[in-house]
Amino acid sequence: MVQLSKLTLDEKIGQLFICGFHSQTPDEQIKTLIEQYHLGGVIYFRRNVGSASQLADLSHNLQVLSKPLSEIPLFIAIDQEGGMVSRIDHDGVSRIPGNMSLGAAGDLKLTEAAAALGGEELFKLGINLNFAPVVDVNNNPVNPVIGVRSFGEDPKLVAAHGAAAIKGYQNQGVSATAKHFPGHGDTAVDTHLGLAVVPHDKERLEQVELLPFRKAIEVGVDMIMTAHVIFPAFESEEIPATLSYGVLTKLLREELGYEGLIVTDCLEMHAISKSVGIPEGAVKALEAGADLILVSHTMKDQVAAIKAVRAAVNSGRLTEERIDASLERILSLKEKRIGQISDKAPEITVPLTPAEESERILRQIAEKSITLVTDAGNNLPLRTDARTLVIWAEVRHFTEVDEPAHFRYTLGEALAPYFQVDEILIGSHPKSSEISAAIERSAEYSQIVVVTYTSEGRLPEGQKLLIEDLNQRTGGKLIVVSVRNPYDINEIPDVTTYLCAYENRPVTVDAIAKVLVGQIQAEGKLPVTLSSRFPAEVASI
Structure with missing residues (x-):
C-alpha cells in the first residue's frame, strides 16, 4: 500500500473525491480533475455509456491516464442497481432485475445470483465499485424516489436480500454499497429536489430503518452511502445525515461499529446544494465522518468542493490527521479490490455472459416475481x-x-x-x-x-x-x-x-x-402493503 507520508496534501484531498463527467471518452473535465486535482474516483452515468466494449475501453483509459501521476488506482463507480436504475442498459449486458422484483420473488439464492451476474459483468468492464444495493425499507406508499428500488417493507426481508446482494457483488471483486444510511424509505420528498425528514424515535428506527444496515455491516459491506435526510432522533440540528456527526460518527462508526468506507450521496442534489452549498457541504461531510465525497456532474462545483476542503485544512478547521484517517480506509480498500492496473487494453466478448446462462437466471426471477x-x-x-x-x-x-x-x-x-x-x-x-x-x-x-x-x-x-x-x-x-x-x-x-x-x-x-394466458401461475409475494385490503405477504427467507 502507498505510504501516506509520500503523498502531498493535495494528493490526499483528491483521493477523497469521486466525480462524474459528460462523454464516452476521457474529456477535458475528467482529464483536468485527474491531472490537476489528483482525483480518486469517477462515476459513470448513461451519458458515459455507448456499448460494452466502449465502456471497457473507457475504464481502462481512465486508469492509464491516472497511472503515471499516481500509484493509486481509481475507483470507477456506477449506480447499477438493476431494474429502473441501470446506467448500463445495452445489448450484451445482462439486464439485472430491480430490488422489488427480487423481494417479490422471495429467493435469496436468486438475489445473490443476480448480483453475482451483475458484478461479474461490471468487473469485466473495469468497474470496481457499485453504488448498490439499496437497503432502504420502503414503508411509505408515496415515496417518490425509493419505491421499487427497495426490496420491500419488511426490515428482515430487506436485510436478508441486501446481504445476499452484497455477497454476490463482492464475491466477484466489485465493492458493494449499502444505501441510503440511516434510511430513505419512509420519506415523501425526493432529496434531489429538497430536504426530507424521518421523525421517528430511536426505538422505531432501530427496529426498521437500521436493521438492514446492521446486517450489511455484519456481512462486510465495503461502503455505506449517506442519505440527505434529517433524523431528529440522532441529530439535534436540522441538518441531513450526510452532514451529521451524530449520524455518521456517533451512530454508524461508534454504535454500529462500522469500519468500512462512508461515501456521501451526490452533493449536487438540492438537499445539499440549495441549503449549505456544495463546497461547504463537502467540508461538513468530512467533519461529520464521511470518507468519500460524491460530486457527479458540474466541474465548477467539483473544483470548488476540492478547494474548499484544501482551505479547511489550511485554516485548521479540518486536520490532516482527519484526512489521513479516511485515506487509510480508501487505500486499504483499493489495494483489496483493485490491485495493479494493466497497461494492456482489455479484450471482452459480447455478450459478457453467455446468453443461455444469463437468460436462465433473469427469466427465473421474472417468473417468480409476478x-x-x-x-x-x-x-x-x-x-x-x-x-x-x-x-x-x-x-x-x-x-x-x-x-x-x-x-x-x-x-x-x-x-x-x-x-x-x-x-x-x-x-x-x-x-x-x-x-x-x-x-x-x-x-x-x-x-x-x-x-x-x-x-x-x-x-x-x-x-x-x-x-x-x-x-x-x-x-x-x-x-x-x-x-x-x-x-x-x-x-x-x-x-x-x-x-x-x-x-x-x-x-x-x-x-x-x-x-x-395461464401458462404459469403468479408466484410473487406482495412485498409491500397496498392497503388494508391488500397487506404485504412476506416470503419465508
Missing part, C-alpha cells in the same frame, strides 16, 4: 377466442431511471405468440385526446388489459381517468397490470383484476404474458 393481487372479477386466464385490446402506458420523456425507448417491448408483443391481440400505446401522462381515442377504440373489444406506469408517488391522473372509464364500461371486467409502482391500485380501487410486475423489462413482460 404478483396477482386480486382476480375478484374472475378475468383470468385470458380467453384466446375473445377480441383483446392491450393499452400500454409508456414513458416518453426519459430520465436516468426510466427505460430507454430503444428497449421498449410491449405486452402486445409478448402476447402475440399465444393469440391475436391489438395494442394502443399512450403516454404515461396521457393527453385527453389519447384518452378519448383509447376509450372509443375499446368499444370494439370484449377483453381489455391496461398496463400502468407510475414514476412518481401516485398514478398519473390521465391513466386513472382512463381506467375508471373502461372499468365502468366493461362492468368490472378490466384487467390492470402495473409495471412499476405496485401502489397504483390505491387510485383505482374498483378494479377487480390487478397484477404487479415492478418493472417493464422484456423478460418481465414475457412473464406477465405467461401469467395472463
